[in-house]
Amino acid sequence: MKRISGTTLLATGALLAGLVLPGTAARAAAPEPRVDLRVLVVTDGGPATEAIAAELDVAGTPYTEIDLTRADRPVIDAGYLADTTDGRPRAKFQAVVLPNDNPFPANSPEMAALASYERTYGIPQVDAYTYARPEAGLQYPVYGGYSGSLDGATAQVTAAGRAGPFGYLDGAVPFEDNSPTVGESYAYLSTPVTGADFTPYVQATIPGTTRRGSLVGEYRHDGRRELVVTFVYNRYQQQYRLLARGIVEWMTGGVHLGASRNYFAVHVDDVFAADDRWNAALNCTPGDVDCTDPNATPDPIRMTPADVDHAADWQAARGFTLDMAYNGAGSVDHREDNGGADPLADRFLARRDEFRWINHTYTHAFLGCEQDTGVVPWRCATNPDGSVKWVSRTDVSDEIAINRVWGQRAGLPLDSGELVTGEHSGLRVLPQQPADNPHLGPALADNRVVWLASDNSRESGGQRRVGPATTVPRYPMNVFYNAGRAAEQVDEYNWIYTSRAQGGSGICEDNPATTTCLPAPLDPATGYAGHIVPVERRIALGHVLANDPKPHFIHQSNLAEDRIAYPVLDGVLDSYEALFTADAPVVNLRMRDIGRELQRRDVWRAAVQDGRVTAYRVGTTVTVEGPAGLDVPATMPEGTLRAGAAFGEAYAGTRSGWTALGTAPLGLTLPAPAAAPDNGQAVTAPAPVPSPAPPARVPEGVTAPVPPGAGG
Template identity: 70%
Template sequence: MKRTIRTTVLTVGALIAALGLPAGAAHADDAPRIDLRVLLVSDGGPSTAAIAAELTDDGTPFTEIDLTQSGRQVIDAGFLADTVDGRARAKFQAVVLPNDNPFASGSSEMAALTAYEQVYQIPQVDAYTYARPEAGLQYPAGSAGYSGSIDGTQADVTAAGKAGPFGYLDGTVPFEDNDPSVGESYAYLAQPAAGADFTPYVEATIPGSSAKGSLVGEYRHDNRRELVVTFVYNQYQEQFRLLARGIVEWMTGGVHLGASRNYFAVHVDDVFAQDDRWNSELNCTPGDVDCTDSGATADPIRMTSVDVDYAVAWEQSRNFTFDLAFNGSGSVDQREDNNGVDQLADKLVADKNDFRWINHTYTHAFLGCVQNTTVVPWVCETNADGSTQWVSQNDISDEIANNRVWAETNGLPLENDELVTGEHSGMRILPQQPDDNPNLAPALAANGVDWLGSDNSRDPQQRQVGAAETVPRYPMNIFYNAGKASEEVDEYNWLYTSRAQGGSGICEDNPTTTTCLSAPLDTSTGYTGEIVPLETRIDLGHVLSNDPRPHYIHQSNLTEDRIAYPVLNGVLDGYQALFADNTPVVNLRLKDIGTELKRRADWQAALQAGQVTAYRIGDAVTVEAPAGLEVTATLPTGTTVGGAAFGSAYAGAVSGWTPSAGSPLSLTLPATTASPSVTASDDTAPATDPAPGTRVPAGVADPVTATVTN
């Protein structure tokens, strides 16, 4: 039985003409041009916002139409397709909708989208939809379905999911339950409708039943393909972060601009030096400029040679490399105080090739303004005319160069274009120093420094300091002044409890602080019971977010109780349990992270300026981009560019960067890659009624704070 679009009855010829297709039957030479751009139709909800964030982070171009905005673009045949140089062009390779039909009953826009998807074989993602027969599923009622919270549920990737778009996952998808008092995930669990061509990719057990209900699945009908998602999410939740890659790969057929990988790097600061220890009676750290009790002893913390053996063994067991940010004067001082002996330095130098090394300046001096530490908090010294006194360019250069000489003398394999200053000093720090030390940039240039570590908590965007580029680093909430778990908990309690409970009151003064405590933690159990799980979740969230920024701790955290390792193991164990072997953690050094961030920034600028065009015709992908711009893409294994293999393997595909020379860049897909073709069919489907309203719990509309980065 032939069907007609409910609102606009079109003959086949009129439909083809409206969508820009050439008359007559389609041949190989008539393969349409499919632009590598996604159409995202949003409703202001968290699910479409999450997909938009994923596409943005990946560097995948998309056009967004917000249904809540008046005067928005109307979706019609002319908006979706046209003809270029006599060839039919589909302007979008995929369509993302808030649900399976967000338009009013009888919508001509839904009719246009339906026809477009049929004719050009364009897939559609239903970002969060009610389970119903129109989406290929039974209603979520009775023993065959469920509607409600799935907080804490462990979903499973089906065999079809592993063989298809979610093959990079190891098999399970845990749903967060960070706060039992807040609903974080709402879902409709249902089985395929009778007679529906529906393949579940991710499913979970229906409560009260042994049957499984779909959470993500593919519905094929009326010459269309839909990815049906029946749970709500935001961009920060772990379950979305795990599935986001597969959603993008499904909608693009594994051929798209942009790329995503999972990164984790850990910098260990102050190596060879020693860190002052937290004093639980003073609630400060003797030796720090803000701890003024002159009678207090510092009792510093410093690694031992045994800790180096432990670190090397740990690296080998985890296939992971630490980046050691070192201060050479720490060893010089140790030898002066111990008759020329420094077992730690001897051991680290002997094992130097087991680590990567970063210049952290010779003495860890503060390289910003000249500090006046007679007041708390400290302030910048000023000249007679009121101007700021700055540490000189010569002094900054000495700190860089002297540490470099020490490294060369001891044979450390140093990259001279990398630098992390002590306390990230020299760069702006609020409120005392709102500007960079003007002497910093010329000192960096004079010493050939191209990549400068910065503190992500106060300077999160990569920026230039003279000719150098910053590399923002995430501070892990493992304190530099703690070698023992009890010290970490005591300081944590001080920072994050109220004044009435003996704390600093920072949470009362700044309610947006995300690590506040309702009561002090037990110093004997609080670290492993509370701090480690929270910090692990935060750091793993960074890893799953296609974010290459490194994390940093201090050498004090690798000695005594070695309090860094439980968190690092938590991140890597958690990751290993979630991902297949073809999707390893990417462990880059500082300069490579900086290069990745810089390429991304340049790519995003070019996208926003409309300087990049890409399309596919059959097995050929063409990218037009400005000369010198590095082009990023994710493509099937076996893709070539200029006769050479493109990219490197990751998550079952190849991805990477390739430079544009200004002329069209041609990539050839492997012959086995299915290519879109046009379909001149009159079996057009009716535009269905809009999906019933879907529920968004508070924990999704407003993300639970446990997942917010520190």
């Protein structure tokens, strides 16, 4: 019997659809579906799906997570995925993230429901980490591919990747190799199955060959689209951080709530003052409260006019601005001791408009409890009744106010709402002072302080309120305040991070979780450039790539003498510029803007979690509903309009930013979709491939950051 081809059936159906039978009316066109701006993340508890969920969470992109390991999880069926609202079909999720291409048992009705949903509504699927196999559009690795470590390798974004979701990258995707004893980057490298409609976006050279295998690629089949990722990763690893933005842009088509930037800000504390120098013989810092040796003589480190010129010229060359946290008494005291002369302050003031400035209190006094330094470590002094002796409200307020007035009279371009207290004092510090100075909040109110710096290494829980102010957590760089020369930095680093048997402090023996421990002391001549700089560069760059605006802080001593801060700062900026295109620059905010960014994120996250935000797309119209006054972060394609004007700001090939909701819903108009490119490949089923031996167990991957080291 003659068979009727599928093509003939389609053509016949199209012809019949165009006819209207006598006595019948033309059937009205079905309404265009509504697609909610929310991602479905199906996880098996592995690091890859956790990494994608973390990226969505930090950006503020709504998602729903289903944990396959929980017995009480919801069942994924047609009703869970879609319904009808106001007479219009509704897709409840704009994208689906799975642990691999199919994490369900054979013939699972849940996978069938997902596949049908994706076909019906054009919903893309991300395979967070999958084995290379024909079901994912790739040959098994045993057929000319590779299974194994990519530690230290450099992958490349393909031309299709740069023209598509990874266009913000310059091309190279380096894989970390931080520890020679830990496998960090297991991967499967393979080529597409013959006849498969598969486009590689990120590739790496297959070891032992000149051919490249896919690490990230798009597989189109059966009316569905999958982003196939064949390497394991966690949320902290550089290779994932470089690709995370593109994974989200691919799955959402560049239309989603939430926004992401790459931020870097550096505060320089103690400007105009001097920082006491580390003493290698005593293993302490004379002048510090815990350095009680009677032979300890302070040896101050203070910048010079030449250091000021170097800092200003460096800023101009890098297109980057440092924030100078100053102590006015440092200059006043210097003039008193030097016949009224202070060339450092004179040079800074001559070039004051080239820097940003922050009030760091007048004398850098400790503003918490009164310190009893008669014991080591110090403790809080107490009253006769046993209560803590606190620095008074007047004394705290004077430290803030006198320094502000000094800066204003000197013409410094200040924001009076910003404050960094000396050593973040006044705030709780464990173990000696487990609570804030109760007089700190009122003193901040006296001086209208809005943003108060805190130490992120002490307070890792994010922002909190202190009186009228909100904290801005800062990352301390491991470039020490008491080091102006590289050799001093190495000596102190060795003492802190080596064992007692090696002459060190033993902190790593007492706390094995310390990530910067050393197996042996560093060479004083090469340890700084060879070990410390790469480690600090890698740590800081990790923050930059994580959509984390929190500032880093160093000290004026690090810009003096050997100027040891610059190799780290240059390392961060050079690495960044080598990885990203010019349309994704580092965002360099001042303290108040960082505080506002963090604050808005918290408010937005709470509104989403409480179900007070609804957002969806119908055709080229995006609608966002929520409480009036709520700031909404969103990312949209270039050409998106709001009330006839361009939406947001350009960044990394998209438009993004914050928009306050009014009493009416927010409406955005997307650009008309471009025609799909013709890649000349037929959409066909994969060609049959001989079955290999059963594949090895898929590695679970590294679930925590590997301790930074000198390797790689």
